[in-house]
Amino acid sequence: MKSKRKSKGPVTASKLVKNTSLDFNSPALKKLSETGGIKKEYSKTSSIIREFHNLNKRLAIIRKNRQFHESSHQNSSKPAALDQSALSDEVIEENEILKKLDLLGGLNEYQKASILGQSKLRGGDTSRWLVKVLLKLRKKRSTCATIKPINKSSPDISAAKRNDKLKLLDVGCLDPFNYKKEFSWINPVCIDLNSQHHKIIKMDFLSVPISTHHPQLPADNYSRNSEAQSPNDEKSCAGPFDIVSLSLVVNFEGDVIKRGEMLRHSKRLLTPNGYLFLVLPLPCIDNSRYFDHSRLLQIASHLNFTAVEFHHSNKLAYYLFQLDSATPNSSTTKSSNTNGNPSLIFPKKLLHNKKNMNNFTIVI
Ligand SMILES: C[S@@+](CC[C@H](N)C(=O)[O-])C[C@H]1O[C@@H](n2cnc3c(N)ncnc32)[C@H](O)[C@@H]1O
Numbered sequence: 001m002k003s004k005r006k007s008k009g010p011v012t013a014s015k016l017v018k019n020t021s022l023d024f025n026s027p028a029l030k031k032l033s034e035t036g037g038i039k040k041e042y043s044k045t046s047s048i049i050r051e052f053h054n055l056n057k058r059l060a061i062i063r064k065n066r067q068f069h070e071s072s073h074q075n076s077s078k079p080a081a082l083d084q085s086a087l088s089d090e091v092i093e094e095n096e097i098l099k100k101l102d103l104l105g106g107l108n109e110y111q112k113a114s115i116l117g118q119s120k121l122r123g124g125d126t127s128r129w130l131v132k133v134l135l136k137l138r139k140k141r142s143t144c145a146t147i148k149p150i151n152k153s154s155p156d157i158s159a160a161k162r163n164d165k166l167k168l169l170d171v172g173c174l175d176p177f178n179y180k181k182e183f184s185w186i187n188p189v190c191i192d193l194n195s196q197h198h199k200i201i202k203m204d205f206l207s208v209p210i211s212t213h214h215p216q217l218p219a220d221n222y223s224r225n226s227e228a229q230s231p232n233d234e235k236s237c238a239g240p241f242d243i244v245s246l247s248l249v250v251n252f253e254g255d256v257i258k259r260g261e262m263l264r265h266s267k268r269l270l271t272p273n274g275y276l277f278l279v280l281p282l283p284c285i286d287n288s289r290y291f292d293h294s295r296l297l298q299i300a301s302h303l304n305f306t307a308v309e310f311h312h313s314n315k316l317a318y319y320l321f322q323l324d325s326a327t328p329n330s331s332t333t334k335s336s337n338t339n340g341n342p343s344l345i346f347p348k349k350l351l352h353n354k355k356n357m358n359n360f361t362i363v364i
Pocket residue numbers: 107111114118125126171172173174191192193194203204205206246247248249252253279
């Protein structure tokens with residue numbers, strides 16, 4: 001009789017990501033990479049991420065339609081039979097999507113797949129690009145006065161010096177130690193819809209308040225070695241911030257209007273000349289019917305952001321924008337083409353029309 005015990009099988013990346021403390025330099029992960037096994041695992045994680053995004057997008061559309069049907073039903077005096085059947089179809093589809101998301105493992109599994117995507121074997125997490133640019137800006141600080149003086153030489157960082165650190169809101173944070181090497185001059189506050197670590201506040205970015213009565217931010221609890229820190233909570237997370245990081249977060253949101261709202265909210269949370277670090281998958285910029293580099297720059301400029309630096313890698317598009325609070329706000333300006341929605345300044349507009357393009361966009 002055959003033994004029912006399953007063989008342990010090879011160490012796979014998906015097994016590795018199940019560990020809470022991920023060691024990206026572990027011999028097992030390196031070996032997996034050398035033997036080529038990791039490629040298969042990466043394509044598996046990529047398909048989880050892709051499927052998750054598609055389902056999320058569809059869910060946002062259905063929920064929006066439902067809101068619309070419900071409000072038009074409330075405002076109408078006639079019995080709307082058609083609306084009612086559309087509504088029940090949408091409820092059925094919504095439940096199916098939720099089931100599929102559940103089968104995929106939900107946000108938790110998606111995040112594990114994303115953690116694997118961050119691994120150094122794949123070029124590291126996106127914070128490395130930001131740090132490189134910030135250091136470059138620090139060098140030419142005479143022209144970029146908002147990069148504050150940094151005293152890295154002092155091992156004892158007093159409260160006064162801590163206030164000199166750049167306060168960075170890391171939205172959609174999977175690893176609170178992304179900026180570990182920079183803790184002496186960057187003070188990260190980490191949030192995510194689904195926290196993977198006690199130092200990551202479980203919070204929706206759109207509900208981060210603009211200011212607080214508690215100016216002491218939780219990231220002051222960070223120290224290089226200490227694990228025993230007081231837990232972060234929603235109350236301790238509030239603007240203003242020197243930097244807001246939206247790395248691979250805007251594309252996660254399925255609702256195109258909420259994507260625009262995320263950019264607007266960054267502006268509200270930033271110090272007068274603060275920075276917005278935005279990272280999108282490259283196809284959002286170079287293979288979308290409704291979006292591209294210049295559209296992004298137009299939207300950014302409308303919100304008084306100027307691109308300080310950008311970089312397109314094989315897979316990702318990195319942007320560092322700086323807020324110019326001195327420029328008069330242009331948010332009252334309306335675009336000529338509003339696609340039937342007069343409240344939108346940058347509506348969904350066909351910009352390119354080639355085969356196999358995606359439909360990513362951000363509307364404002
Ligand atoms: C692809 S991961 C990005 C991880 C990391 N920032 C990076 O650059 O690799 C997207 C993360 O954004 C989080 N997220 C999406 N919308 C959010 C929101 N409105 N508020 C907070 N976190 C959000 C998701 O929960 C998910 O963990």
